[in-house]
Amino acid sequence: MTPRTSKFARTRLFVVATLAAASTLTACVNSAQPQAELSGSPTVSASATATPSPTPTAAYKPADAEGKAENVPIPVLPEAAKANSKEGVEAFARYWFQALSYAYETGDTEHWSPKTASQCVFCVSLKNGLDSGYSKGRWLVGGKMTTPSIRALYKPEAPSQQVEIQTIQDRIDYFEADGSISQPPTPPSNSATVMIAVFESGSWKVSDLGLIR
Amino acid sequence: MPVLVLAVSLVAPVEDAAATQDDPVSAGFQKRGIEVTARWIRDPQSGEFIPAPPNHVSDDPNQYKADLQCQVDDNALDKKCLPGQAQCPPREPGGKPGTPVIWKVAPKEIPNPTWTDWKSGNSGPSCLYDQKPEDVLPRIAARIESDFRNLPIKPADLTAQPSPHTLKGAETNIFADALEQQFDVTILGQRVHIVATPVEYTYAYGDGNSLGPTPFAGGPVPEEQWGQKTRTSYVYQQTGDFQLSVTTTFRGTYSVNGGPNMPIPGTGQFASPSQKVSVWRSITRNYADNCIVNPQGEGCPGAPPK
Numbered sequence: 441m442t443p444r445t446s447k448f449a450r451t452r453l454f455v456v457a458t459l460a461a462a463s464t465l466t467a468c469v470n471s472a473q474p475q476a477e478l479s480g481s482p483t484v485s486a487s488a489t490a491t492p493s494p495t496p497t498a499a500y501k502p503a504d505a506e507g508k509a510e511n512v513p514i515p516v517l518p519e520a521a522k523a524n525s526k527e528g529v530e531a532f533a534r535y536w537f538q539a540l541s542y543a544y545e546t547g548d549t550e551h552w553s554p555k556t557a558s559q560c561v562f563c564v565s566l567k568n569g570l571d572s573g574y575s576k577g578r579w580l581v582g583g584k585m586t587t588p589s590i591r592a593l594y595k596p597e598a599p600s601q602q603v604e605i606q607t608i609q610d611r612i613d614y615f616e617a618d619g620s621i622s623q624p625p626t627p628p629s630n631s632a633t634v635m636i637a638v639f640e641s642g643s644w645k646v647s648d649l650g651l652i653r
Numbered sequence: 654m655p656v657l658v659l660a661v662s663l664v665a666p667v668e669d670a671a672a673t674q675d676d677p678v679s680a681g682f683q684k685r686g687i688e689v690t691a692r693w694i695r696d697p698q699s700g701e702f703i704p705a706p707p708n709h710v711s712d713d714p715n716q717y718k719a720d721l722q723c724q725v726d727d728n729a730l731d732k733k734c735l736p737g738q739a740q741c742p743p744r745e746p747g748g749k750p751g752t753p754v755i756w757k758v759a760p761k762e763i764p765n766p767t768w769t770d771w772k773s774g775n776s777g778p779s780c781l782y783d784q785k786p787e788d789v790l791p792r793i794a795a796r797i798e799s800d801f802r803n804l805p806i807k808p809a810d811l812t813a814q815p816s817p818h819t820l821k822g823a824e825t826n827i828f829a830d831a832l833e834q835q836f837d838v839t840i841l842g843q844r845v846h847i848v849a850t851p852v853e854y855t856y857a858y859g860d861g862n863s864l865g866p867t868p869f870a871g872g873p874v875p876e877e878q879w880g881q882k883t884r885t886s887y888v889y890q891q892t893g894d895f896q897l898s899v900t901t902t903f904r905g906t907y908s909v910n911g912g913p914n915m916p917i918p919g920t921g922q923f924a925s926p927s928q929k930v931s932v933w934r935s936i937t938r939n940y941a942d943n944c945i946v947n948p949q950g951e952g953c954p955g956a957p958p959k
Contacts, residue, residue, distance in 0.1 A: 544680070562691035569680035580680060588767040593701060602702050606763040609682045626681035630769040632714065632760035633686075634693045634702040650693035651686040652702065652762045653714035 502545070505615065508579045509545045524639045526594035532644040533603045533635050537587045540566070544583035544612070547574025555645055557638075562649040577617025582610040583626075600647060603635040695762070710852075710868075713906070716761045717771060717913045719754040719779065719790055741780030751780030756912050771913050779912050782842050793840050793909060798919045801905045804836055806849050808923040809870070809901045813930055814879050821934045824886040826879065828871030829854045829899045829925070846908045849921070853902040858887055859895030859930070866902060889932040898927035 503509040515538035521531035532555075539552035549567055556563045573580045589606035612626040636648035679685070692705040705711065741751030756779055759766035783789040809831035819825040831851035838845050855865035864885065871885030889895065901924075905917035944953035 540682075561689050562686050565685040565689045565691075566680075566682065569678055569685050572678045573680040583680065583682075585682065586767075589763050589765070591764075604702070604762065606760060606766055607682060608767060608769055612679075612681055614680075623679070626679050626684055627772060628769060629681060629683035630715075630758055630760060630767075631683045631686070632762035649686075650691040650702070650704065651683065651714070652693050652695065652760070653705075653711045 503579055503581045505581065505613075505619065508547075512542060512545045514551060515539050515542050522643060526592045529592045529594060529601045529603055529637050529639070529644055530590045532637060533590050533592070533605055534587055536635070536646060537585050537605070537607065541583075541585035543570055544580060544585065544609075547571075547579065555643075557645055557647045560646055560648050562651075563646060573612075573614060578622055579615050581613040581615065583612040584610045600636050600638045603637060604652070605633045605635060607631050607633045708868075713914070713916050714760055714762065715758050715913075716766075717915055718757050718768070719781070719909075719912060720757055721787060722753040722755050741782070744782065749782070751782040751910075752786040754779050754781055754786065754912075758913065779910055781910065789841055789843060790909065793843060793845065793907075796840070797845075797907055797917050800838070800840060801847065801849070801903075801907075801917045801919075802921045804838075804847065804849065804921070806834055806903055806921060806923050807832070808925040809851065809854065809899055811897065811899045811925045811928060812873065813897055813928070814874060814876075816930055817928070818931045818933060819889065820880075821889050821892050821932050823880050824882045824888055825930070826871065826874050826881075826883050826886045827856060827858075827897065827899075828873060828883075828885055829856075829901060831870065831901045831903075834903075843909050844911075847905055847917070848907075848914065849903040849905045851901050852904045852920070854885075855900045855902070856885065856887070857898045857900075857927075858889070859897050859927070860889060860891060860893075862887075889930075892932045892934050895930050895932065896927040897930045898925060900924045 498511040500512060501510040515535060517535050518531050521528060521535050523531075536552070536555055539555065543549045543552050547570060549570060553567065556567075558564065570580075572578075586608045587605050588608065589604075591604045593602045593604070595601065607629075608631075609629045611628045614622040614625065616622045632652040634650050634652055635646055637644045638647045692709065692711065693702045694705045694709065694711075695701070696703045741753050743750050756771040757768035758771040759768045781789055809829035812828055812830070813819065814826040814828075816825075829851075831854075833851070834849045836847040836849070838847065851870070853866040853868055854870055855863060855867075857863045864887070867885070869884045871883060874881065874883060900922050903921045903923060905921065906914040907917055908914045938951065940947075940950055942950065944950060944955070947953065948955035950956060
């Protein structure tokens with residue numbers, strides 16, 4: 441990118457920020473960080489001004505020692521994950537871990553929990569860990585999850601399906617509401633996980649989860 | 654005062670609930686799974702995953718490799734990377750410096766896995782000291798099994814209760830006591846740390862019978878319980894002297910220059926010195942009087958030898 445286009449983009453972004461100021465104060469604060477906005481595509485910001493929507497996409501900020509993550513993109517259940525097929529359950533498994541990763545970043549399990557059965561002991565334990573990590577103003581830094589390998593052992597007639605997943609998690613740091621460190625960090629992990637998923641009334645749900653070891 | 658007691662009983666349960674919810678706990682994915690022992694294994698027959706049985710002893714679920722730091726292809730080093738890389742100074746004056754490596758870890762179960770950096774506890778740089786550092790780990794791997802079997806691993810201490818004399822037809826408690834042992838050796842110029850762990854025991858009773866291999870080492874029982882059946886007790890059916898022995902199976906892990914603990918393939922068998930057990934028969938006879946009343950009675954000091 442030449443310096444000239446960069447300057448041009450900044451000018452247009454300023455328009456975005458001014459418009460946003462009319463809507464909400466938080467949006468204004470976020471848009472006031474040109475670094476975060478510039479890393480994205482300036483053309484997208486320009487088209488945002490053209491749309492009638494009053495709320496432009498606020499900048500994503502990961503959590504750090506200063507505070508919680510902001511404007512974390514909410515994972516979307518893809519259409520493919522609604523099919524009762526090998527590809528369907530694999531797409532669902534990918535989404536489920538995106539929703540879990542979102543919960544690690546935000547403490548918000550409301551997207552993840554509806555896709556998780558309460559008899560899944562491991563899942564309940566995960567939720568307890570997250571609830572503890574975000575109670576009383578605490579927050580986590582890190583913990584992002586990725587699933588580079590997902591492979592379903594799909595059997596069309598089986599009541600439940602097994603998915604073998606490589607689950608990688610970044611290191612987690614724990615902070616108290618006052619910014620102090622609440623407990624030692626959890627080192628990164630790289631594990632093989634099995635998910636047991638059940639397809640009921642048009643959607644997948646996790647009934648059990650385990651580490652393969 | 655009754656009011657105070659009432660107040661305490663009301664408050665206590667609330668405090669308990671708050672404590673369990675508010676205690677900071679590790680939220681790590683893998684850590685939570687290990688804590689609730691959500692362990693699964695692949696059933697070799699069906700290829701499907703099943704919950705691991707409670708007595709399942711899991712091997713290390715990971716595999717490891719060491720990448721040369723700054724290496725971009727077989728012989729070219731990334732020049733820009735070199736200034737920032739870990740330093741591996743010579744280990745003795747006049748020696749050659751080592752080659753820094755980055756250890757990688759991935760779950761064994763996943764085909765073509767994504768590798769992530771392995772971090773040691775003291776996270777110093779890992780270095781290899783060899784002319785061809787990329788070859789030294791495979792060469793160690795090729796010989797570690799036989800090196801392990803030749804280690805001076807101390808076999809189990811073997812005990813029989815009662816001993817050295819026991820009774821035919823009675824439960825003789827036999828147990829092995831073996832310890833985890835650590836060794837620091839030099840293999841192909843690398844410092845290799847080996848941990849040997851006893852995993853199984855094979856008891857030979859000297860009368861042609863044996864037990865095992867079994868994971869049970871057994872343990873001592875108090876004298877008043879001698880003769881009771883234990884998981885490793887044995888009943889001799891004949892009298893005589895028998896050579897009792899135990900062979901302990903050790904498994905090992907090895908770590909090269911501070912790298913991860915990697916499993917040593919196979920096992921090592923280490924026999925304890927055998928010990929003599931004399932098995933006697935006992936005869937119970939009832940008498941109406943004692944040796945004072947009848948000094949000639951059987952078993953009394955004044956009795957004639959039989």
